[in-house]
Amino acid sequence: MDHFRHDDGQLWCERVPLAPLAGAVGTPAFVYSAATMRDHVTRLHQAFDGLDPLICYAVKANGNLAVLKLLQESGCGFDVVSGGELERVLAIGADPARVVFAGVGKTEDEMDAAIRAGVLMFNVESEEELEVLADRAGVLGKTAGVAVRVNPDVDAQTHHHITTGKKENKFGVDLERGEALARRAIAHPAMSLRGIHCHIGSQITDVAPYRAAMEAATGLAAALKPDAPDLEWLNMGGGYGIYYGDDSAPDLVDYAQAVRPVVANSGLKLVMEPGRVIVGNAGALLTRVLFNKRTDARRFVIVDAGMNDLVRPSLYEGYHRMWPAVGDAPPPLGSESGDEPCDIVGPVCESTDFFAKNRPLPAMERGDVLAIMSVGAYAFSMSSNYNDRPRPPEVLVDGDEYAIVRERETYEDLLRREQPGAVFRRLDVAEPQGDAS
Numbered sequence: 001m002d003h004f005r006h007d008d009g010q011l012w013c014e015r016v017p018l019a020p021l022a023g024a025v026g027t028p029a030f031v032y033s034a035a036t037m038r039d040h041v042t043r044l045h046q047a048f049d050g051l052d053p054l055i056c057y058a059v060k061a062n063g064n065l066a067v068l069k070l071l072q073e074s075g076c077g078f079d080v081v082s083g084g085e086l087e088r089v090l091a092i093g094a095d096p097a098r099v100v101f102a103g104v105g106k107t108e109d110e111m112d113a114a115i116r117a118g119v120l121m122f123n124v125e126s127e128e129e130l131e132v133l134a135d136r137a138g139v140l141g142k143t144a145g146v147a148v149r150v151n152p153d154v155d156a157q158t159h160h161h162i163t164t165g166k167k168e169n170k171f172g173v174d175l176e177r178g179e180a181l182a183r184r185a186i187a188h189p190a191m192s193l194r195g196i197h198c199h200i201g202s203q204i205t206d207v208a209p210y211r212a213a214m215e216a217a218t219g220l221a222a223a224l225k226p227d228a229p230d231l232e233w234l235n236m237g238g239g240y241g242i243y244y245g246d247d248s249a250p251d252l253v254d255y256a257q258a259v260r261p262v263v264a265n266s267g268l269k270l271v272m273e274p275g276r277v278i279v280g281n282a283g284a285l286l287t288r289v290l291f292n293k294r295t296d297a298r299r300f301v302i303v304d305a306g307m308n309d310l311v312r313p314s315l316y317e318g319y320h321r322m323w324p325a326v327g328d329a330p331p332p333l334g335s336e337s338g339d340e341p342c343d344i345v346g347p348v349c350e351s352t353d354f355f356a357k358n359r360p361l362p363a364m365e366r367g368d369v370l371a372i373m374s375v376g377a378y379a380f381s382m383s384s385n386y387n388d389r390p391r392p393p394e395v396l397v398d399g400d401e402y403a404i405v406r407e408r409e410t411y412e413d414l415l416r417r418e419q420p421g422a423v424f425r426r427l428d429v430a431e432p433q434g435d436a437s
């Protein structure tokens with residue numbers, strides 16, 4: 001579900017035509033639809049109606065401050081995985097009591113910042129992390145809210161790079177260890193065990209693993225509850241799949257139905273950490289054709305966006321629909337368009353710099369705008385400056401208006417922190433006194 005559509009011979013985001021927008025802001029450029037994001041939050045609330053979930057939007061999917069602000073206004077809390085993300089949500093005035101802090105490798109500085117801010121829960125993923133967190137909370141004279149992240153060993157049937165709930169993954173602890181960890185948190189004066197957490201992967205299009213995971217988590221919660229007065233939250237993580245065009249995703253209601261009886265019986269409150277499902281289909285990447293190129297074997301369309309801007313196709317074979325911004329709508333999926341297949345590639349000096357291979361696309365000319373769809377999640381947030389390419393602007397569309405919510409980077413930005421004339425220094429440490437003979 002999104003607010004991008006072809007009408008009157010061109011592609012629109014809400015009521016803004018995208019080819020003229022590309023003219024106004026330049027290419028490549030990310031464009032986000034505010035209405036699409038708001039709709040997805042509303043749909044989540046409707047699907048989980050009665051469970052009244054705390055929706056902690058996963059900032060890593062798309063952390064633009066304007067996006068965070070919009071989602072906060074839609075009633076979301078936040079899921080952060082680093083000190084930088086915490087800084088982002090505090091910058092928009094998020095309520096720390098609606099923020100959860102996840103991740104296998106939190107530093108002491110990150111823990112301190114989150115303890116001071118007063119986040120609702122740390123999702124704790126190992127014994128050592130728990131000890132360090134307890135120590136930091138003690139030193140700061142505060143209480144750290146804790147959720148134990150369990151790894152229920154379920155196979156979420158998604159791409160092997162984005163599954164997290166199998167026992168060979170680095171995330172979480174098994175149920176037995178989870179119980180021991182939880183009991184340690186209960187016993188510690190500087191900790192409050194508030195939840196059981198479970199996040200089994202991303203782009204999951206089968207709802208059964210969620211039920212299995214929540215059954216495991218509620219079983220553990222029930223065993224702990226008599227000793228854990230503060231244990232009130234069940235966190236089902238995120239990972240709900242979206243429609244990219246090569247696959248279909250379940251309706252949000254299906255995810256809700258899968259866990260509803262388990263959650264309702266537990267008597268616990270539900271937290272979720274959706275990222276992709278809220279913002280994924282809300283974004284398009286506008287890029288211009290630089291050149292058409294033919295070899296004996298293939299037709300190439302070379303565009304001005306690269307894998308540094310959108311890495312999903314190269315990184316995990318991510319599929320994205322794409323179509324010229326001017327002209328008729330693409331043919332319905334599965335029907336033969338009659339267009340000649342081509343590889344759509346970027347300018348970066350890597351063979352993995354492609355957006356699609358062997359994809360039928362109408363003839364395009366140098367300067368035409370191509371829209372790459374469903375890039376609201378894990379696109380800009382994973383972008384880099386590889387090949388010294390300034391990152392694209394982010395543009396938020398709301399109704400018939402647009403705002404540039406992150407400016408295009410400049411060459412000056414790229415060079416700013418480098419110091420070719422930096423002074424060499426010596427560390428103040430003794431060198432080993434080797435036997436010189």
Ligand SMILES: *Cc1c(COP(=O)(O)O)cnc(C)c1O
Binds near residue numbers: 061103202203
């Ligand atoms: C990445 C992540 C999410 C969000 O995943 P989506 O697939 O974007 O919904 C939620 N929780 C945790 C712990 C994560 O690491």
